[in-house]
Amino acid sequence: MAFIKISDLPEKERVKGYxxxxxxxxxxxxxxxxxxxxxxxxxxxxxxxxxxxxxxxxFEMVVGEEKRILDPGIAATIPSGVPHSGISITDCxxxxxxxxPRDDMKS
Numbered sequence: 001m002a003f004i005k006i007s008d009l010p011e012k013e014r015v016k017g018y019x020x021x022x023x024x025x026x027x028x029x030x031x032x033x034x035x036x037x038x039x040x041x042x043x044x045x046x047x048x049x050x051x052x053x054x055x056x057x058x059f060e061m062v063v064g065e066e067k068r069i070l071d072p073g074i075a076a077t078i079p080s081g082v083p084h085s086g087i088s089i090t091d092c093x094x095x096x097x098x099x100x101p102r103d104d105m106k107s
Contacts, residue, residue: 006032014105015041017088022105029102033094035059043085048098050078057092061085 009021009032017039020031029048035057043062052061054070061068061076063084070076078084098105 015039020105024101024106027099027101029096029098029105031096031098031102031105033092033096035088035092035094037088037091039088041086043083045081045083046098046102046104047080048100048102049080050084051097052076052078053095053097055093055095058089059092059094060087060089 004023006021009023011019011021011034013019017036018041019034022032023030037057052070053075054072056072059070061070061084063076063078064082068074068076069089076084
């Protein structure tokens with residue numbers, strides 16, 4: 001399918017306060033997140049590389065030992081296997097791109 005209406009995708013709360021709609025292709029996973037203010041994302045890592053782009057709101061992110069506040073238009077790159085975490089300062093909209101695809105996000 002070449003065209004997908006994001007709002008038609010099923011939404012799932014994957015971590016408390018983190019709601020995603022996900023597209024999977026052969027080589028990547030794209031997650032569209034709506035995040036409630038004050039919601040922590042526990043530290044984790046995965047084999048996929050990740051690019052996180054903040055679309056709306058403010059989000060504090062830690063990648064490895066580096067901590068930054070993401071505002072709209074700021075992206076973070078996360079290499080494979082690097083621990084990362086964060087907390088939403090305000091309500092947020094975030095887009096994450098993962099390669100290779102995240103099999104754990106297919107359900």
